[in-house]
Structures are given as structure tokens and as C-alpha cells.
Amino acid sequence: MKPTDLPSDFSLDSLIAEANRCVACGLCLPHCPTYRVTQSEADSPRGRIALMSGVAGGRIPMNERFALHIDRCLTCRACESVCPNHVRFGQLIDGTRAMMASPSKPLGGSTQTPKSWFRRWVEHEVIGKPTRIDMLRPLLRFYQRSGMQKLLRKSGLLGKTKLILLEAQLPRIDKPYSLPGGSNFSGSWQAVYPATGQPRGEVGLFLGCVARLTDIATLNATIVVLNRLGYTVHVPPAQTCCGALHQHSGDRQTAAQLAHRNISAFDGLNLEAIISTASGCGVQLAEYSILSPSPGSKESAAEWEAGNGCAGDMLPSKRFSAKVMDISAFLAIAEGWDGITLAPLAHKISVHEPCSLRNVLRGSASSYALLARIPGAQIAPLAGNDQCCGAAGTYFLDQPEVAKVLLHDKIAAVNASGARYLATSNVGCAMHVASALREAGSVIEVLHPVTLIARQMNVTSRI
Structure with missing residues (x-):
């Protein structure tokens, strides 16, 4: 299937x-x-x-x-x-x-889980509005670098609220990549990053919502690696959240609206692939072709599928989804590696397989193939890869008891692995596991496979 x-x-x-x-x-x-x-x-x-x-x-x-x-x-x-x-x-x-x-509750009953006004505001006014996420970036960078973060964590002001769970997962906030010799005054990514060396093709990069704030290192690494291999990277500024958070909470209308906006943002670009660095987003993007039109919109199902109205052309949603690829899967078949030298790494790398990558995209093998390019690296699957880490989008907030048990098992497996690095392909999993390792004082670093590749290319100094 x-x-x-x-x-x-x-x-x-x-x-x-x-x-x-x-x-x-x-x-x-x-x-x-x-x-x-x-x-x-x-x-x-x-x-x-x-x-x-x-x-x-x-x-x-x-x-x-x-x-x-x-x-x-x-x-x-x-x-x-x-x-x-x-x-x-x-x-x-x-x-x-x-x-x-659904407000109409076709089967009756009162089952909708109540959300705080702050949670509703964030989901509707921040998550799906990239410019507002970009505005948060300098504020969070100041919060971390000014010492306010350390003071707040020591003060215990957040108590046992859900905010403390979110704050604990906050990694170091970086800046979007700017081309050498240039300045990025917009606070976000540039629309186009030209290939260096022999041109081999053009791809689009999907930023997401959480990742464009908390996984900037992975997004930046993706751009520089693709550029080094000869691929021009397009980053459409009109793109937004993938909609997975809304889809899985029952808000199909918002999910469909976000899908429509992303399809439109990448439309018209002659791309070989639309690259996703977070497997959770990748699944949602790959399934745009099965979403219905926004229930609150005036467009019909036929209009949703017809899109640009080109008779006989592939439906826009299917055309979009057909191009979606996980970054590791794309790099596994990309050209240009013959001219690339990777520095050796004499450490063990445990590979965590996110549920979305393993169970839906079926793309776990690509992570191993990509990391195998690093000379001297010892690469092994993390024990228990068939079980979820408990992050699952906002699950760790909504079901903290179950999430804590699952995280405990995952951390035990990481500690027993003997690895120096834990490579994972989903930002939610990375933040969830990394926060627990930081709290335990572990030296094991959690990062995306493409970030490790960028390091061994010696290109991270440019980011």
C-alpha cells in the first residue's frame, strides 16, 4: 500500500x-x-x-x-x-x-479534548504563519544567549506546566544560512541557493514550522550539501506548516488549507524533487494527494484536483506528492559524490528510525546508506527501532505518562548502544530524545544524518 x-x-x-x-x-x-x-x-x-x-x-x-x-x-x-x-x-x-x-458531532457525545487558549492561539496564529515563526527566532536566540534561559530553568517558575516540557526540548537556536559574502536581513532563508560547481539539477526544500525554528542546523546542512553536489535549492517563501499537527488532531479543514498553500508555493518551479528533512512532515506531504478540499472553502473537489485546469495533466496534489523525497533518500541516488571527500570519523553512530520513516515512507535504509559514506564510522541500528520514542508531534504534551514510559525505554537503548552519535531523521524525535539525554548529562549527540555528512565535508564553517 x-x-x-x-x-x-x-x-x-x-x-x-x-x-x-x-x-x-x-x-x-x-x-x-x-x-x-x-x-x-x-x-x-x-x-x-x-x-x-x-x-x-x-x-x-x-x-x-x-x-x-x-x-x-x-x-x-x-x-x-x-x-x-x-x-x-x-x-x-x-x-x-x-x-x-466536529462541532456537529454526527454521533453525539462530548469528546473533544479541551485546549488552553494559549494552545489554540499558537496552533491557529503561529504554526501556520511562517513570518510569525521567523519573528520568534531572534527572540529565542536572545533568550538563550542572554542567560535568561538558565535563570528561568533554575527558578522553577514554569512549575509542572506543559510549558516546561516544551522549554526543556528547546535546542540551541541558529540562524538561517546566508550565501557567502551576502547578508540575510529577512531573518529567514533566501529564495534560491545556486549550485556550486557542475550544475546537476534543481530541487525544492520544505522548511516546515517547528523545524524552521528548532532544526535550523539540519536545514542549513541540507542546503550546503546539495549545493556542493551541484543542485540548486529553491526555498519558496510562501510555504507553510505541512498540516500534520492539525490533521492528527481532527482539524481536516486547516490541514487541507495548509496543503493547498504549500502546493501553490512550489507550483511553477521546475524541480526534480521536493526535499523534506523531517520524516513526519514528509509523510504528510506525500499524502497531500489524498486530502479533500478545505471543507470551509468554496472550491469543489474537482477544482481542488484540477488546480491549474490543464486537461490531461497530472492532478496538482498528486504531482506535488510524487516529488516529495526524504533528504537521505534523495542523497542516496544523487549525483556528484565522485568529487566529494569526507573526513574520517572513528566513532559509533546509532541510527534511530522514526516511525514515520520506518512505517510509512519505508525509507530507513537510506539513512544507513548515507552515513556509510563516512570513512571509519561504525554504523548500527538502535535497539528497539520498531517502537516509538513517544514524541509523536504533540503527543508528549497530551499524553505525558505514556510518552515518559516510551522515552525511558528509548534512552535506555541509546545509553546501552555505546554510540557517540545518535542519528535520526525527524525533528520531533530528535528534540524529545536530546532533551532527556541533556538532562541526564549524557555526551551523546543527537543530530540528523545530513548534518553529520555536512560536518565531514568540512562545510559547516560556512553555515
Whole structure:
């Protein structure tokens, strides 16, 4: 099954039909993180499917107890990767959450998890508005470099609020890459970074929302590595959040609106690929072709798909999704490596495989292939790669108890690995794991494979 195989609509009938494809064989149970933690059938994939089917069929109520088990799902989609009947669990869980969040509540009940006014404001007024995220960057840099961060952490003013969980994950905030000899007064990335040396093609870079603030090192490294290989990198300024956060919380309207904006931002560029450095974003981008038009918009489904109205042309959403590639996957097939020399690295690198990369994109092998280019490096998979780290977007905020258990197991595996570096391809996983390692005083560095490649190219001094 591929993301493009999924239907674009979702209704009670389609939910029931998809749920009925589950034969309750139980092969998914040992792969489900929440089932391993709670040992509750209701927190397993087949248990949740039974609950969804029961609610859709009117046999059980859509109440708070139902919502508890649905909300506990990490949407890691490990169950999809092992299901012999290819049940599309991602579609089921997202569609169910959309029903739970719907003001009309087609099945009745009060199940929407209340959010603070600050949380709602951030999701609607910051996450999907890149210019506002860019405005936060100098403020956070001042916060860290002025000593305010250390003072706040020592003061304990944040107490046990969710803000303390967010603040603890905050890495060092860097500046967007500026071309040598140039100045970037906009506070964000430049629209185009020309290739150096022999031109080999043009690609687009997707920045995301959280990553453009907290994973700048990876985005900068991606640009310089691609440039060195001969690829011109386009960074459309109109791009925005991928919409995964909204999609997984049931806000399909906002997710579709963000998708439409990103498709439009990259439209018209002659690109070989649209590069994603965060596998969680990569999944969402790759599944744009299955999203419905924004429910609140005036456009019809036909208009959503027709886009530029070119008869016989590939649908814009499918054309966009077909070009989406994880940076490691692209670099694994990229040209230009013959002229590149990487410095040796006599250390062990453990590779963490994010759920989105492993279970949906099926691209974990590319990370190993990319890191294998580093002479002398000892590369090995992290034990327990088939289990989620507990970050899962905002899951660590919404379900801190389960997330803490999963993180504990992951940190134990990292400490037992004997590695100096932990390479991971998703910003959420990196921040989640790195914060726990920092708190424990560990010297193990968490970074993206492409960042390590840039270091061994000796190009990070330019960033």
C-alpha cells in the first residue's frame, strides 16, 4: 500500500467498510507501543478498530472513555506495516478524530479534548504563519544567549506546566544560512541557493514550522550539501506548516488549507524533487494527494484536483506528492559524490528510525546508506527501532505518562548502544530524545544524518 492508494473522502460508511477489513488476527499487538505499555485491548490497533466500528454503527457511545483510547494512539502506524490485510489504520484514526472534533458531532457525545487558549492561539496564529515563526527566532536566540534561559530553568517558575516540557526540548537556536559574502536581513532563508560547481539539477526544500525554528542546523546542512553536489535549492517563501499537527488532531479543514498553500508555493518551479528533512512532515506531504478540499472553502473537489485546469495533466496534489523525497533518500541516488571527500570519523553512530520513516515512507535504509559514506564510522541500528520514542508531534504534551514510559525505554537503548552519535531523521524525535539525554548529562549527540555528512565535508564553517 502507498499513501496515494488512500481515498480522498471519509465518511461513516467508509469508516465501517475499512474497519470491517480488520480480521482481528492480533499480529499488530506486539508492534503497538501503547498496547505494550498498558496491556489493554482497548489500546491496541484491533481494539481501537472495534471501538471505532462500534461507535460508527451506533452500538457504543462516543463518550470520554472512547476518546481516551483514541487519544492514546500515537499514530505511529506500525500496525499498518505488519497488517496482512493492509487495513489503513492511519485513515481510520484521523477520520475518527475529525468526527470527534466536529462541532456537529454526527454521533453525539462530548469528546473533544479541551485546549488552553494559549494552545489554540499558537496552533491557529503561529504554526501556520511562517513570518510569525521567523519573528520568534531572534527572540529565542536572545533568550538563550542572554542567560535568561538558565535563570528561568533554575527558578522553577514554569512549575509542572506543559510549558516546561516544551522549554526543556528547546535546542540551541541558529540562524538561517546566508550565501557567502551576502547578508540575510529577512531573518529567514533566501529564495534560491545556486549550485556550486557542475550544475546537476534543481530541487525544492520544505522548511516546515517547528523545524524552521528548532532544526535550523539540519536545514542549513541540507542546503550546503546539495549545493556542493551541484543542485540548486529553491526555498519558496510562501510555504507553510505541512498540516500534520492539525490533521492528527481532527482539524481536516486547516490541514487541507495548509496543503493547498504549500502546493501553490512550489507550483511553477521546475524541480526534480521536493526535499523534506523531517520524516513526519514528509509523510504528510506525500499524502497531500489524498486530502479533500478545505471543507470551509468554496472550491469543489474537482477544482481542488484540477488546480491549474490543464486537461490531461497530472492532478496538482498528486504531482506535488510524487516529488516529495526524504533528504537521505534523495542523497542516496544523487549525483556528484565522485568529487566529494569526507573526513574520517572513528566513532559509533546509532541510527534511530522514526516511525514515520520506518512505517510509512519505508525509507530507513537510506539513512544507513548515507552515513556509510563516512570513512571509519561504525554504523548500527538502535535497539528497539520498531517502537516509538513517544514524541509523536504533540503527543508528549497530551499524553505525558505514556510518552515518559516510551522515552525511558528509548534512552535506555541509546545509553546501552555505546554510540557517540545518535542519528535520526525527524525533528520531533530528535528534540524529545536530546532533551532527556541533556538532562541526564549524557555526551551523546543527537543530530540528523545530513548534518553529520555536512560536518565531514568540512562545510559547516560556512553555515
